[in-house]
Amino acid sequence: MFRKAGFYLGVSDRSYFPSIDDDEIEPILFRAQEMSRYVEDGIIDCGITGNDWILENSSNVVRVAELIYAKQSMRPVKWVLAVSIDSRIKKVSDLRGKRVATELVGVTRAFLKKNKVKAEVEFSWGATEVKPAIGIDAIVEVTETGSSLRANNLRIVVVVCESTTQFIANRKSWLNPAKRAKIENIALLLKGAILAEEKVGLKMNVTKRDLKTVLAILPAMKKPTISPLSDPEWLDIDTIIDEKTVKHLIPKLKQAGAQGIIEYPLNKVIY
16 A cells, blocks of 8 residues: 555565654554554654554544555454354343453453443453453454354354454644644545545547447546547547446447547556
């Protein structure tokens, strides 16, 4: 994502200090679980982590931007309460007196307290999805599609919370005009890169006679750009559309008279 935003990061297998082609940035790698604490403490000025870990650490930070993307999709991830398929636990209240394993201990305890349920919540060091098979009553685990849970014969009872990626800043750093300007610029470029992930550019040539028909087919973020060509009867149309619609649009555009249709990728889309 940083590459599409215009930053060229070089990461060594043995170093936690990547190189970057920006003299105003000194990058360092931390686990997402720790990031918000280091930002809050001023060890670093800003960082990227999940909203789940900001909540888990109760971190007092500035939320600069929400960056909605994940490993497998452009949607938020979910922390879900899951049990074995054959478990008698059907709802949250069934957890009274039970054991729950999770890495997200604080958030899980808060969720149970909100639902007036007393249960034992223990920290899971990993392999959380196998624990119901060895006697743990339930787990709270993160998922994007639910496929891993199903593969381990688990059933989702309820969603505990949703989480998106957050670009956060230290509060003192945010009050520094130079640092704030830099942080805001980084956020702008990252949001533009993420927005471009689901968009493509589309160019085509069309006669003036067919222009109205073609424009009626095209969805656009704004009105498409229309430019004259050397032949006065022909026009060039340039627009941005959702990538998922391209396979349906191109045949319709061709039938409507569009020619020389070109689809091209985008690095950034800035509103």
